Structures are given as structure tokens and as C-alpha cells.
Amino acid sequence: MFPFNNVILASKSPRRRDLLKQIGINFSIEISGIDESIPLDLPPILMAEYLSKEKAKKISIKFPKQLVIGADTIVVLDNKILGKPKSNKESFEMLSFLSGKTHKVITGVSLQCINNNINTSFHEITKVTFNELSDSDISYYIETYKPFDKAGSYGIQDWFAVNVEKIDGCFYNVMGFPLARFWKEINELI
Amino acid sequence: MFPFNNVILASKSPRRRDLLKQIGINFSIEISGIDESIPLDLPPILMAEYLSKEKAKKISIKFPKQLVIGADTIVVLDNKILGKPKSNKESFEMLSFLSGKTHKVITGVSLQCINNNINTSFHEITKVTFNELSDSDISYYIETYKPFDKAGSYGIQDWFAVNVEKIDGCFYNVMGFPLARFWKEINELI
Numbered sequence: 001m002f003p004f005n006n007v008i009l010a011s012k013s014p015r016r017r018d019l020l021k022q023i024g025i026n027f028s029i030e031i032s033g034i035d036e037s038i039p040l041d042l043p044p045i046l047m048a049e050y051l052s053k054e055k056a057k058k059i060s061i062k063f064p065k066q067l068v069i070g071a072d073t074i075v076v077l078d079n080k081i082l083g084k085p086k087s088n089k090e091s092f093e094m095l096s097f098l099s100g101k102t103h104k105v106i107t108g109v110s111l112q113c114i115n116n117n118i119n120t121s122f123h124e125i126t127k128v129t130f131n132e133l134s135d136s137d138i139s140y141y142i143e144t145y146k147p148f149d150k151a152g153s154y155g156i157q158d159w160f161a162v163n164v165e166k167i168d169g170c171f172y173n174v175m176g177f178p179l180a181r182f183w184k185e186i187n188e189l190i
Numbered sequence: 191m192f193p194f195n196n197v198i199l200a201s202k203s204p205r206r207r208d209l210l211k212q213i214g215i216n217f218s219i220e221i222s223g224i225d226e227s228i229p230l231d232l233p234p235i236l237m238a239e240y241l242s243k244e245k246a247k248k249i250s251i252k253f254p255k256q257l258v259i260g261a262d263t264i265v266v267l268d269n270k271i272l273g274k275p276k277s278n279k280e281s282f283e284m285l286s287f288l289s290g291k292t293h294k295v296i297t298g299v300s301l302q303c304i305n306n307n308i309n310t311s312f313h314e315i316t317k318v319t320f321n322e323l324s325d326s327d328i329s330y331y332i333e334t335y336k337p338f339d340k341a342g343s344y345g346i347q348d349w350f351a352v353n354v355e356k357i358d359g360c361f362y363n364v365m366g367f368p369l370a371r372f373w374k375e376i377n378e379l380i
Contacts, residue, residue, distance in 0.1 A: 023349050030288035126356075131370065160215050161362055162373035166316075171361040172351055180321065 006066040010059040013016045019177045032058040044076045048108030049121045056110040063115035073176045075152030077103040085153045094153040099133040105174045124178035126169030193380045196256040200249040222248040234266045235270045239311045240299030246300040254304035255309040263366045265342030267293040277341045281332045289323040295364045314368035316359030
């Protein structure tokens with residue numbers, strides 16, 4: 001069903017690997033090593049797309065025959081961008097900030113294949129509403145799940161699910177990869 | 191973190207088992223054997239709650255000390271209730287009916303514990319929007335995934351994810367168990 005062979009995922013995220021497997025895609029993995037922490041003077045949507053493109057392009061140059069997939073996920077509330085927390089303290093601050101409010105999760109995705117002239121990038125936005133989080137819930141979560149590899153400091157696919165009142169948009173986008181949008185864009189390439 | 195020991199899940203759904211494990215609950219499983227196919231002259235919301243209660247009560251009588259969890263999920267579009275498809279043909283009809291539209295997934299949940307006077311039932315509604323499905327996509331899906339144990343004939347957690355444009359509400363409710371609402375109701379019992 002998937003129209004491309006020779007696919008590379010340019011991401012070290014285990015969630016993205018699981019999601020591509022879920023929809024039956026065979027792929028290999030190459031890590032771009034792009035420094036995501038560089039503060040870029042771009043609006044959030046453009047930043048997620050920009051970083052996804054940087055990741056994909058860096059790998060695409062090395063593997064020009066293959067379809068390379070790059071992705072980058074950020075969390076945005078009140079125009080403040082939340083990436084991955086660097087410490088317990090930062091994690092606690094992020095979750096306290098998100099408590100009881102609705103934030104946006106933005107994933108940028110870039111598809112690159114030099115030999116087939118494929119160079120397309122897009123983004124998907126999902127709104128996520130949290131219940132009020134108590135300090136003890138936040139501390140329990142950070143201690144138990146150590147969410148330091150996750151934008152916004154939470155995983156909607158682990159215990160934290162009990163705190164997510166609702167979402168509006170694509171669930172898998174919140175996990176790090178917008179499956180339905182990706183499928184649509186892939187089918188527009190062929 | 192979970193305030194009850196001695197929990198029984200009165201469901202044979204592997205998704206519900208996975209979801210309770212995801213939020214760290216220890217439980218055993220007892221199957222009620224309630225006939226879900228009985229056509230009940232009730233509005234959809236009440237039907238899902240009614241069936242969840244029947245399942246939980248039947249087990250609760252045998253295990254009066256334990257907290258018994260019953261659940262029932264249905265899919266509703268244009269006042270038509272879709273349960274589990276009984277054949278390839280019915281599966282095809284269901285997915286064709288849902289194609290390109292927004293339907294509701296309703297999960298009823300019942301919590302029963304005779305010795306602690308716990309007798310509470312609730313339901314959660316999530317709106318799910320499908321992309322247009324081609325006949326070949328539907329046939330591929332039925333052939334490959336055999337979705338006969340799933341209300342509405344799809345699993346949002348498998349390949350079918352590529353066809354789900356968006357949801358509005360709790361994702362886990364679509365999988366068969368509304369984790370956040372469940373957690374909230376449990377904490378109101380103590």
C-alpha cells in the first residue's frame with residue numbers, strides 16, 4: 001500500500017519509529033545530529049518545518065535515491081515555544097505552565113528525495129487541553145517517567161494520558177508524527 | 191497513585207487491557223458473557239452505559255469486595271448505532287457509511303463495588319472525522335486487519351490511523367476506554 005521503497009527516517013524518536021511501523025512502512029534510520037536547541041527567530045510553525053527540513057536535507061544529500069523523512073515537534077502556549085526540558089526544574093515549570101490550559105502541538109514534516117525531485121514540507125497543529133495538575137502529580141510524573149526527550153515534557157501515550165481532557169486534531173501529531181496528513185501528502189507525490 | 195487494589199476488568203477487549211496497564215493499574219480479568227447484540231430500545235448514550243453496567247454488575251455479584259470495571263463502546267452516525275460487524279459485507283458497509291464524515295464514539299463505563307457501595311456509571315463522547323475512503327482502501331483494510339471485534343469496524347490504533355483526519359475529545363475513548371474521565375471519576379470516589 002505504501003508507494004515508496006527505500007525510506008529513511010531521519011529521527012531518533014522511538015515514538016516516530018513505532019508510528020511508521022504502525023502504518024506498515026519499512027524504513028531505516030539515520031540520525032542527522034542537527035542541533036535543535038538553536039534559538040531561531042522564526043514563528044513557531046515555520047520553526048518546526050525549518051528544523052524538519054534541516055534534518056531531512058542533511059541525510060538526503062548522503063542518500064540521494066532514498067525518500068528521507070524529517071520531523072520536528074514543538075509545544076506552544078501564549079506564543080512561548082516549549083521544546084525538550086533540560087532538567088527536573090524545567091520539566092516542572094513546563095507542566096505547571098500547561099496545567100489547566102489548552103496548548104498547541106505543532107509537528108513539522110519534511111519529505112526529501114534528490115533523485116526524484118521531492119522537496120516538500122508541511123506542518124500539522126493539534127490543540128491539547130490539560131486538566132489541572134497538582135504539584136504532587138507533576139512531581140510523580142517527572143520522577144517516574146523522566147520525560148526529558150519529549151517536547152512540552154509529557155507523553156500522551158503513557159500515564160500522562162489521565163491528565164489530557166481532550167484533543168482537537170490528529171492524536172498522532174501529539175505523539176510526534178501526523179499519520180493521516182503524512183499519508184495524504186505521500187499520495188499526492190505519486 | 192491508583193487508590194484501589196483488587197480491581198477486576200469485566201471486558202475481553204485487548205485494547206482495554208493495554209490502556210489500564212498504560213496508566214499503571216493492576217487488575218485481573220473476568221468475562222461477563224453479556225450478549226451485546228441484543229437490540230435495546232434505548233438512546234445510544236444510555237445503551238452504552240446500560241451495557242457497561244450489566245457487564246460490571248454480573249461480575250460484581252461474584253466478587254463483592256473488588257472494584258469491577260465494565261465498559262461498552264459504540265459508534266453512532268445519523269442516529270444509527272454501529273456495533274461490531276458480523277461479516278466482511280457488514281464491515282464494508284459500515285466503513286463506506288462512515289467515509290468522509292464525522293461520527294461519534296461513545297464509551298459507557300460502570301464502576302461497581304458492592305461492599306463499598308460503589309455504583310457509578312458515566313459515558314464519554316468523542317467526535318471522529320474520517321477522510322474519504324476508496325473501495326480499495328476499505329477492502330485492503332478488512333482483508334488485512336479483520337476488524338470484526340471493533341465497534342464501527344476500525345481500530346484507530348492500527349493502519350486505519352492514516353484515514354482519521356481528526357478527533358475532537360478523548361483519543362483513548364475511541365480505543366475503547368476514556369482514561370482521563372475514568373481517572374477523574376475514580377478520584378471522586380475516594
